[in-house]
Amino acid sequence: MREFGVALATATKALAMLRQEGVVTAVPRVGTVVAGSPTGASAPAPVVPRRARPGEPAVDRDGIVQAAIRIADAEGLAALSMRRVAADIGIPTMSLYRYVPSKEDLLLRMVDAVFAEDPLPEPAPHWRTSLEDLAHLQWAICHRHPWVARQVSITRPMAVPNGMAHTEASLRALDGLGLDKATMVHAAVTIAGHVVGTALHLEQEVEAEQDTGLSNEEWYEAQDLTLGRLLASGRFPMLASLDEIPDFDLNLDIVFELGLRLLLDGLAAMIGAERALQRDHDQLG
Structure with missing residues (x-):
């Protein structure tokens, strides 16, 4: 885009066509690279539809799910289709439906499979540690599979x-702390929502790199003139002052950790208040 002055839509369409032809491939957290280049050496090979042979290759549902996960990891959900998965494992598309009845069913199995990749953390002596361990595991899953x-x-x-x-596991960690059942559920969902909500930006970052071929740093460089003009206008003095921070980078891992700490601090205060209230009630009784 910068070198030839083409529009973003034009560059995106060109990259999509090159991916279809197998000339380039998308590497998670790297961007779009020439297929077979050193940078893309570890990337999945371009999918070439193969003609089903008599007897067809050995296929099972787990293999189909894993093939779909590989596609989604490398190229995002936009690239996932029943036809694409069938081509990847070398069977006719209609044969795929004998194992998974629909794309929706396939997505369910994909989500279940990635949550099964790691064992649940052992319950910790303190409720906060248990919730931290669970949240960190979920964050790691989202990193591997944006x-x-x-x-x-x-x-x-x-x-x-x-x-x-x-x-x-989250509800077990919260059980017996003086919270009612409804509050326990809302607390568990709030923490899970923080993980998922922050992780959505991981997916957007990967998709943006694949669509534009630009890393975050390159994108900021391309926007430097526009952003610089806005910051120099005087309307955003706090944002402009961020330039004073050496090597500042908005890091999603830091956003995740800070948000988790704030949530658990608030939950600890709520639990403390409930326990104090219960003690006062017991003393009056």
Whole structure:
């Protein structure tokens, strides 16, 4: 875009066509690279549809789910389709439906599979440590699979046993602290919502790099003139003052950790207040 002065839409369309032809490939957290280049050496090879042979290759549902996860990890959910998964494992598209009835069912199984990759942390002696361990595990899952954050719904939870186990563990950590059941559920969902809400930006960052071919640093450089003009206007003195911080970078890991600490500090204060109230009630009784 910078070198040839083309529009963003034009560059995005060109990159999409090159990916379809197998000339370039998308590498998570790197960007779009020439297929087979040293930078892209560890990237999945371009998918080439193969003609199904007599007897077809050995296929099972777990293999299909893992193939779909690899596609989503490398190129995002926009690249995921039943046709694409079938091509990746070398079977006709219609044969895929014998194992998974729909794309929605496939997505459910993908989410369940990524939550099963790591065992749940052992319950810690203190409730706060248990919740911190769970949140850190969920953050790690979202780092490995940025697409998963978009699939996790707070108001319409998915029927995925391995994901439900995380909620169950959160409620166990909160049990017996003096909170009523409804507050326990809302507290557990609030913490999970912080993880997912922050992780959505991970997915957006990966998609932006793939669509534009620009890293975050390169994007900021491309916006430098516009942002500099706005900051120099005097309307945003606090934002302009960030230039005084050496090597400042808005880090999502720091945003996650700070938000988690603030939430748990607030929850600790609530638990302390409930316990004090219960003690006063018991003394009056």
